[in-house]
Amino acid sequence: MMPTPHPQPGRRLAAVLEELASPEHYLFTSADLRGALPEISAGAFKTLLSRAEKRGLLRRICRGLYLYPRVDYPRDLLLFHAAARLRADAFNYISLETALSDAGVISQIPLNWITLMSSGRRNIVRCGHFGTIEFVHTSRQPATLANELTYDPRCRLWRASVALALRDMRATRRNLDLIDEELTRESA
Incomplete structure (x- = not known):
């Protein structure tokens, strides 16, 4: 046979x-x-x-x-899902400008650019016309941040509170000019 x-x-x-x-x-x-x-x-x-x-x-x-483009995938979440897949072995959470923009604390939102804190190395991943994923290194342990993180099932990632995202902005020496301080106090 x-x-x-x-x-x-x-x-x-x-x-x-x-x-x-x-x-x-x-x-x-x-x-x-x-x-x-x-x-x-x-x-x-x-x-x-x-x-x-x-x-x-x-x-x-x-x-x-x-x-695989032949399925109806959530286009607005692609960068978040890509970040989750790329760093599946690391501790990651949405923070910095992305978290603050989503909370309405930053007036101008970065278009097709997401920022995450990660236990992995710092890296900027360019995803062609889909956008850019920025991983910023943190040595913080998940247990120390547990009260300030919530899981976002749509994004498949943890998300920082406004207070944590602001601390991350300061700790990483990011530009704070776009932050609306009045909205920051309201969100806290």
């Missing part, structure tokens, strides 16, 4: 994505995708990802993270 031939890697990848993707699960790391095709070489896998991008099967968000 002859063994059944495996479908082409591109078709297998498309089938796996079609089966796994949903509006809640639309971002995939290279490691996620690699797990679907463990038998092909590293070079062939890189070529496969490149071809999948050219065909529109995947869209590269940033290095190592891909979007």
Whole structure:
């Protein structure tokens, strides 16, 4: 009896994505995708990802993270979800300008730019036309901040209180000029 031939890697990848993707699960790391095709070489896998991008099967968000665009995903939350996937192994929370802007304490909001405090290293991740994710390092432990963080299930990240975000702004020497002090007192 002859063994059944495996479908082409591109078709297998498309089938796996079609089966796994949903509006809640639309971002995939290279490691996620690699797990679907463990038998092909590293070079062939890189070529496969490149071809999948050219065909529109995947869209590269940033290095190592891909979007499956054929599902109806929450476009306004993409950067937050990408940040959560990129730093899944670190302690992260929405803070600084993003938290203050969302709370209405900063008058001008940075467009397509989100700021998070992270136990990981400081990094700015450019996500093409999707926007930018800025990770600012913190050595604070989650237990010391527990009373000032709330989990935001839509963003899939922890979120700083206004008071914590303001302390983070000062501690990281960010520009405080756009902060409306009167609104800060009201939000506290």
